[in-house]
Amino acid sequence: MRKIYIFDTTLRDGEQSPGVNLNMQEKVEIALQLEKLGVDRIEAGFPAASPGDLAGVNAVARAVKNATIVGLSRSRTQDIDAVREALKDAQDPCIHLFLASSPIHRKHKLRMEKHQVLEAAEAAIRYAKQYFSKVEFSPEDAGRTELDFLCEVTEMAIRAGATVVNIPDTVGYLTPYEYGNIFKTLKENVNGIEKIQLSAHCHDDLGMATANALAAILNGADQIEGTINGIGERAGNTAIEEVALALETRQDFFQAKTGLVLSEIARTSRLVSKLTGMPVPGNKAIVGANAFAHESGIHQDGMLKEKTTYEIMSPETIGLKESKLTLGKLSGRHAFREKLVDLGYDLGDEQLNTAFGKFKALADKKKNVTDEDILALIEEKLIETPEVYVLETIQVSYGNQSTPTATVRLKLQDGSYLDEAAVGNGSVDAIYKAIDKATQEEVELGDYSIQSVTQGKDALGEVHVVLSQGDYSVQGRGVSTDILEASARAYVDALNRLIEKRKTPARGRDNVTLI
Numbered sequence: 001m002r003k004i005y006i007f008d009t010t011l012r013d014g015e016q017s018p019g020v021n022l023n024m025q026e027k028v029e030i031a032l033q034l035e036k037l038g039v040d041r042i043e044a045g046f047p048a049a050s051p052g053d054l055a056g057v058n059a060v061a062r063a064v065k066n067a068t069i070v071g072l073s074r075s076r077t078q079d080i081d082a083v084r085e086a087l088k089d090a091q092d093p094c095i096h097l098f099l100a101s102s103p104i105h106r107k108h109k110l111r112m113e114k115h116q117v118l119e120a121a122e123a124a125i126r127y128a129k130q131y132f133s134k135v136e137f138s139p140e141d142a143g144r145t146e147l148d149f150l151c152e153v154t155e156m157a158i159r160a161g162a163t164v165v166n167i168p169d170t171v172g173y174l175t176p177y178e179y180g181n182i183f184k185t186l187k188e189n190v191n192g193i194e195k196i197q198l199s200a201h202c203h204d205d206l207g208m209a210t211a212n213a214l215a216a217i218l219n220g221a222d223q224i225e226g227t228i229n230g231i232g233e234r235a236g237n238t239a240i241e242e243v244a245l246a247l248e249t250r251q252d253f254f255q256a257k258t259g260l261v262l263s264e265i266a267r268t269s270r271l272v273s274k275l276t277g278m279p280v281p282g283n284k285a286i287v288g289a290n291a292f293a294h295e296s297g298i299h300q301d302g303m304l305k306e307k308t309t310y311e312i313m314s315p316e317t318i319g320l321k322e323s324k325l326t327l328g329k330l331s332g333r334h335a336f337r338e339k340l341v342d343l344g345y346d347l348g349d350e351q352l353n354t355a356f357g358k359f360k361a362l363a364d365k366k367k368n369v370t371d372e373d374i375l376a377l378i379e380e381k382l383i384e385t386p387e388v389y390v391l392e393t394i395q396v397s398y399g400n401q402s403t404p405t406a407t408v409r410l411k412l413q414d415g416s417y418l419d420e421a422a423v424g425n426g427s428v429d430a431i432y433k434a435i436d437k438a439t440q441e442e443v444e445l446g447d448y449s450i451q452s453v454t455q456g457k458d459a460l461g462e463v464h465v466v467l468s469q470g471d472y473s474v475q476g477r478g479v480s481t482d483i484l485e486a487s488a489r490a491y492v493d494a495l496n497r498l499i500e501k502r503k504t505p506a507r508g509r510d511n512v513t514l515i
């Protein structure tokens with residue numbers, strides 16, 4: 001199996017992501033994790049950029065023992081000297097020189113003719129070669145460089161002593177076919193190409209960075225450059241985890257492998273996200289929160305029967321515990337039952353159907369239905385209290401300059417309705433007064449508490465009330481995404497319990513019905 005070298009540039013090109021700024025400690029923390037991940041080369045920064053970056057690269061060079069540490073440099077002696085200084089303590093240092101080769105960059109940015117690019121790059125490589133045995137050279141914007149000139153530049157770099165020639169698709173312009181073809185052409189036409197490693201460095205402007213990197217591998221690339229989570233300049237770089245898992249999962253096709261410890265991928269991704277402040281999108285391949293999550297009923301059913309129906313790789317491979325079956329409005333009974341079993345409930349078919357109906361109603365209102373939501377729904381359902389009153393509707397009118405008014409409609413067991421309206425000191429008070437009028441119960445509200453059982457704007461609110469009437473004291477609970485509705489439900493629930501309780505002899509005020 002062919003080995004593909006992984007050159008991680010999270011600390012250099014990744015740090016070029018707008019808004020990202022890693023200090024020395026953060027660079028070292030990430031570098032040590034990259035070492036655990038088993039990357040072959042770590043590009044730790046651009047030492048000429050600032051004294052802080054030079055110190056950061058130096059700190060990484062001192063901390064990391066099992067990877068080549070790379071410093072980036074323009075084709076200028078002062079930059080090369082800064083890399084020398086930064087990497088003086090590295091066990092295995094490498095300098096990465098670059099100079100743009102494309103017509104656009106030559107004309108507008110460098111203002112150089114082809115021969116000047118060749119001369120400047122050669123001089124830089126030869127100068128660097130006096131101090132570094134490992135020299136990587138990148139013709140920047142190789143992707144938009146004339147192919148014959150790219151061959152000429154590559155041949156010059158080899159002659160001058162480069163050990164790796166990297167082919168950057170700097171602006172993420174190429175298609176996989178075109179990018180792969182560059183590698184094929186270089187392999188077939190450049191003298192001495194067998195003496196060096198060819199490297200791929202892709203950007204994701206058109207969403208093709210990983211596909212392009214894989215095309216390079218198929219056409220002879222020895223090394224892939226990329227970042228964790230695909231962070232980097234503009235739309236980012238090739239995501240290393242995507243390349244590694246593509247090679248792992250499709251070994252049959254690529255016949256190539258990285259040396260990465262794949263089970264460190266999830267941890268590395270989390271650390272990079274935390275320290276760069278760049279969240280990983282949920283749908284991001286491999287490391288997104290949804291990459292191993294299944295929400296739709298048919299997929300969940302398939303997963304429960306046989307995981308390979310909907311998973312081409314396992315979460316354990318990248319260091320996650322297990323796949324997730326998340327419950328939402330598109331989920332089915334199989335997954336719902338499985339969740340209940342996990343939560344310790346083994347319901348019969350009828351109970352399951354009722355609970356499932358309630359769950360679907362909640363899921364229609366709420367984006368993420370959590371375990372706490374389900375427990376709240378189930379526990380409410382399993383306590384069997386005859387429902388003398390069922391809350392049908394509530395309507396509340398509230399304004400900070402007007403008196404809160406509530407209208408409630410309660411359904412009775414015979415199918416008739418009670419409608420009442422009342423004003424109150426606040427919305428909840430108005431609701432409770434309207435319910436009192438409708439039920440003609442005289443109760444005292446002993447306690448009212450509200451808490452969120454889940455998180456976020458669409459969290460379920462859970463209201464607890466304690467009502468007393470003479471010697472009886474009961475508790476009621478209501479759950480809803482709307483706190484006024486939860487308040488009304490809790491009150492009606494307590495009234496139903498009160499009515500049930502009155503049928504048995506009173507045992508004093510301590511006798512609170514606990515749910």
Ligand SMILES: CC(=O)SCCNC(=O)CCNC(=O)[C@H](O)C(C)(C)COP(=O)(O)OP(=O)(O)OC[C@H]1O[C@@H](n2cnc3c(N)ncnc32)[C@H](O)[C@@H]1OP(=O)(O)O
Pocket residue numbers: 013016046048049050073074075076098099100109110140170233
């Ligand atoms: C594709 C890539 O990702 S390349 C890496 C990009 N990363 C960065 O630029 C981050 C670090 N950069 C920096 O901190 C600064 O740009 C520095 C310190 C390197 C240079 O800063 P300054 O001296 O102020 O120059 P500035 O950035 O404005 O302009 C770049 C200069 O380098 C030249 N240049 C660009 N690339 C190269 C190169 N590979 N070799 C030699 N010169 C180069 C430009 O033509 C320009 O030269 P000019 O001043 O003669 O016009």
Ligand SMILES: CC(C)C(=O)C(=O)O
Pocket residue numbers: 013098138140141166168169170171201203
């Ligand atoms: C320095 C080079 C390799 C680079 O980052 C690019 O061209 O994208």
